[in-house]
Amino acid sequence: MSRINTAVSRKREQRVLFMVVTMVMCYLLCWLPYGVMALLATFGRPGLVTPAASIVPSLLAKSSTVINPIIYIFMNKQ
Numbered sequence: 001m002s003r004i005n006t007a008v009s010r011k012r013e014q015r016v017l018f019m020v021v022t023m024v025m026c027y028l029l030c031w032l033p034y035g036v037m038a039l040l041a042t043f044g045r046p047g048l049v050t051p052a053a054s055i056v057p058s059l060l061a062k063s064s065t066v067i068n069p070i071i072y073i074f075m076n077k078q
Helices: 002-043 051-062 064-075
Strands: none
Touching: 002 051, 002 064, 051 064
8 A cells, every 4th residue: 555655646746847948937937038138238239138128028928927827727726
């Protein structure tokens, strides 16, 4: 019985690990363009970042708050 519980526990832990890694990767993919754009706007030449070019990274960063619950809903069996 102990081996069965260990196997089930290990499988459950692997599922949780995969969910957490997916959440972290999505968070980084959402916020990385915004961070790069902010650094370019701060340290790049003046006028390098136009307002139109900064809209997409901003919207992508804001979508991070929506993506995390969606990942949790689809990857959580409970």
